[in-house]
Amino acid sequence: MSSIVSETTIVGDDTTIxxxxVIGKNVRIGSGCQIGHHVVIHDDTILGDNCVIDDHAVVGKRPLRSRPMAIQPGDDLDPLVLAEGVVIGTGAIVFRGSQIGEDSLVADLASVREQSVIGTRSIVGRGVAVENRVLIGDRVKIEAGAFVCAFTEIADDCFVAPEVALTNDNYLGRTEERKKNYKGTTIERGGRVGANATVLPGKTIHSDGVAAAGATVTKDIPAGEIRSGIQATRLKDVPPEQRLP
Structure with a gap:
């Protein structure tokens, strides 16, 4: 019942595996870390002291490539860096090219894609999907099942409740024009989003603004205001160029 550790890996004192x-080439693991059963740590990954990588987690993974992908991953991704005290839960996946700050948690079955940055003492809850090129500040809480789209920016001390959807594509996957116009959500310092709310592409929740549970956010939320509500009414016809032949 042995593990596979590359000869080029450096493992600190009092670390358990x-x-x-499976630990790849040129990995650096600090002191006092706990590496669980069936963990995969990919090449070049850097772990600070006292990190926990729980069973079946995968860290430092390179993104897959597929021709239909609208946003292709970069060729030169920096190594994944996990700062001191980071905890990665069971079955979680954290991609190469990202950084996670001190004492932050990526909970069970969550994923953090490439070129994303998470600050200190933040929580990415169970099953959360953090897409690529996302910026998350310090002391942020993102609760179970939320979806954080690419190009989102979440400032310090924000709260995102369970099953929230943050979106970035006003074209809903149609036409090449969409690729030039992706724009994620911006949540300024202290902003909060209630359970099952949906924030449409490019919208900003200003400082201490709140999107209530179940809201559909179609306009920016001013600082310190609570906005709620949803209704679907006729807006306009689907543009011809977005219709299937």
């Missing part, structure tokens, strides 16, 4: 872990 579980059964069947």
């Amino acid at each position: 579980g059964h069947f872990a």
Whole structure:
């Protein structure tokens, strides 16, 4: 029941490694870390002291490539860096090219894609999907099942409740024009989003603004205001160039 650890990996004092872990080339693991069973740590990944990588987690993974992908991953991704005290939950996946700050948590079954940055003492809850090129500040809480789209910026001390959807594509996957106009959500310092709310592309929740549970945010939310509500009414016809032949 042994693990596979590259000869070029550096492992700090008092670090434990579980059964069947695979640790790639040029990995650096600090002191006092706990590496669980069946963990995969990909090449060049850097772990600070006292990190926990729980069973079946995968860290430092390179993104897959597929021709239909609208946003292709970069060729030269920096190594994944996990600062001191970071905890990665069971079955979580954290991609190469990202950084996670001190004492932050990526909970069970969550994922953080490439070129994203998470600050200190932040929580990415169970099953959360953080897409690529996302910026998340310090002391942020993103609760279970939320979707954080690419190009989102979430400032310090924000709260995102369970099953929130932050979106970035006004074209809903149609036409090449969409690729030039992706724009994620911006949540300024202290902004909050209630459970099951949806924020449409490019909208800003200003400082201490709140999107209430179940809201559909179609306009910016001013600082210190609470906005709620949803209704679907006829808006306009689907543009001809967006219709299927």
